[in-house]
Amino acid sequence: MASTIRIRAIAGGDTTQVQSLISHPMDSGFVKDSKGQLIPAHHIEVVEFEHAGKVVFTCLWGPAVSKDPYVKFSFKGAKKGDDLKVSWVDNKGLSDSLVAKIQ
Amino acid sequence: MNEYADAPGQTRRTMLKGAAALAALGYGAGGLMPEAYAAADAKAWPADAFKQKGEADALKALYGKGAEASDKINLDAPEIAENGAVVPIAVTSSLPNVTAIAILVLDNPNTLAAAYKIPAGTEASVASRLKMAKTSKVVAVVESGGKLYSATKEVKVTVGGCGG
Numbered sequence: 001m002a003s004t005i006r007i008r009a010i011a012g013g014d015t016t017q018v019q020s021l022i023s024h025p026m027d028s029g030f031v032k033d034s035k036g037q038l039i040p041a042h043h044i045e046v047v048e049f050e051h052a053g054k055v056v057f058t059c060l061w062g063p064a065v066s067k068d069p070y071v072k073f074s075f076k077g078a079k080k081g082d083d084l085k086v087s088w089v090d091n092k093g094l095s096d097s098l099v100a101k102i103q
Numbered sequence: 104m105n106e107y108a109d110a111p112g113q114t115r116r117t118m119l120k121g122a123a124a125l126a127a128l129g130y131g132a133g134g135l136m137p138e139a140y141a142a143a144d145a146k147a148w149p150a151d152a153f154k155q156k157g158e159a160d161a162l163k164a165l166y167g168k169g170a171e172a173s174d175k176i177n178l179d180a181p182e183i184a185e186n187g188a189v190v191p192i193a194v195t196s197s198l199p200n201v202t203a204i205a206i207l208v209l210d211n212p213n214t215l216a217a218a219y220k221i222p223a224g225t226e227a228s229v230a231s232r233l234k235m236a237k238t239s240k241v242v243a244v245v246e247s248g249g250k251l252y253s254a255t256k257e258v259k260v261t262v263g264g265c266g267g
Contacts, residue, residue, distance in 0.1 A: 026234075028234060045148035046144060046148050056222060059219055061217050062217060064213065065217050066234050069231065070230075072231070077224050085142065087143040089145045091145070
């Protein structure tokens with residue numbers, strides 16, 4: 001997959017509904033591997049959704065968010081064809097971002 | 104990925120278009136690229152709040168105040184979650200001027216699971232999936248007009264999501 005982010009934003013009238021899936025292990029730091037060693041915590045900390053230079057939604061995530069996290073929200077003021085930018089950063093400093101078109 | 108497969112209008116063509124746009128932007132090389140085009144800032148992450156054990160401490164660390172119960176919050180969570188690794192939880196609220204939503208799982212090792220910032224123009228509604236170690240009360244907290252309100256629901260977990 002080219003990106004870790006899959007996003008689907010659909011404008012319906014005034015409101016745009018956004019669904020996104022990010023491919024990430026979201027290791028909690030409480031799980032042991034097959035050798036009995038704890039797998040260190042590795043999880044996304046912040047996800048930001050930006051439309052027209054304005055942040056429309058921010059996720060602050062702890063290790064209790066499920067693997068390959070999914071989130072759904074809605075915001076007003078966007079129309080079909082607009083750009084929606086998504087970016088995330090995790091506790092190891094890894095990050096990714098994507099610009100999607102609102103459908 | 105089922106949401107995408109089942110969603111109407113998502114065709115192979117739109118997926119390919121997306122992939123082409125990515126390649127054009129130079130993101131085609133691969134997944135985890137450190138600091139590529141990053142806007143999300145790890146400094147915004149409230150590390151202290153996520154370490155707290157207990158509802159009151161977590162809320163104090165996150166918002167500096169406590170919450171009162173409200174019937175204007177709809178916490179949609181299953182009565183029984185068969186798989187604690189993936190518990191779908193949705194929060195919506197009819198309260199005015201909502202600026203934040205937080206979800207707490209009281210019997211998880213760390214209470215705070217996720218927090219969301221809701222700017223003006225964004226609806227007071229979020230759906231996502233959480234891990235639950237065992238049967239626990241789940242608390243949705245909504246900040247409205249500078250005050251905190253909460254709703255609670257118990258979710259029974261048959262297989263814990265913290266493994267090991």
